[in-house]
Amino acid sequence: MTTTLDKTEGLGPAAAGASPYITATFRIRRFNPEVAEEATWEDFEIEIDPKERVLDALHKIKWEMDGTLTFRRSCAHGICGSDAMRINGRNRLACKTLIKDINPEKPITVEAIKGLTVLKDLVVDMEPFFQAYRDVMPFLVTTGNEPTRERLQSAEDRERFDDTTKCILCAACTSSCPVFWNDGQYFGPAAIVNAHRFIFDSRDEAGEQRLEILNDRDGVWRCRTTFNCTDACPRGIEVTKAIQEVKRALITRRF
Incomplete structure (x- = not known):
């Protein structure tokens, strides 16, 4: 007897056609001195692949939801160091932090690094x-x-x-x-x-x-x-x- 197998049987959700995206909530500490003297928390709910980075989420929020969100970033590859921020209470680079590694089932908090004056949102006075x-x-x-050749070193x-x-x-x-x-x-x-x-x-x-x-x-x-x-x-x-x-x-x- 010949049995016809369902091609999706035994495959993971992505292979079976399920969406790789999840709904994640980003709770961002906002501060705009032109609007208010105190910082406030604001939630953004987005659909995103958990294998993407926090920086990708911030881009999505800024480009698609709120263009006033302010943060620094340059190379986006962990070399320039410009996107350091507190993510879930720890200092990290947003471009090196994968969403799946920081428990996206709960709200992900993002705020400016401590000890330096906040200029706006996630940007501090460096x-x-x-x-x-x-x-x-x-x-x-x-x-x-001045030497005529390089300074040698062992x-x-x-x-x-x-x-x-x-x-x-x-x-x-x-x-x-x-x-x-x-x-x-x-x-x-x-x-x-x-x-x-x-x-x-x-x-x-x-x-x-x-x-x-x-x-x-x-x-x-x-x-x-x-x-x-x-x-x-x-x-x-x-x-x-x-x-x-x-x-x-x-x-x-x-x-």
Whole structure:
């Protein structure tokens, strides 16, 4: 006896023709200083593939539902760092956060990162953050004549500071730090990470100067080792470890 099988039998819902889309609610903290002094939460219900990213959802909301929604983004591939925001209470890059990974069965909260002044919706004033970055001299300092060839460095010397070269200045680490929340004068983890990158570079000659900058009352000693910064880093940098190495260099003057 010949049995005819249903071609859809045993196949998943997508293969059987079911829609891959789900209905997700995005609860966004809105703030417009031209409209009101206080921020408010606003819900947006959208149909979206859970394999898409939070950034895709924000685009859909802005382009199809409310063009006044304001947020930063540029490369959309986790390199520029411009779309850092708090998603379900944690600092993340919207372009690297898949909707399926953040429990879309419940409202997904999206708000601006903490510790920096909110200008509008999800956009904050980054100037204090970048000023701290500039203050630690994030560039190679050398003396003498300009070389006629590249400055050579061993693989071992390069590995010494390899981790801290990965920083994309998204501010996710700094804006996750409780010390920074309470005192915006603190340099913050990102500035210390970028100081570390040059302090431990064998070609650089300004390590002592950077250490003195970070020896300030608002410098590296303010760190309370909560590991929030390490957890928040989208690049996987061991931020707390870098901060501890800078502290150790300040004490031993060996770097």
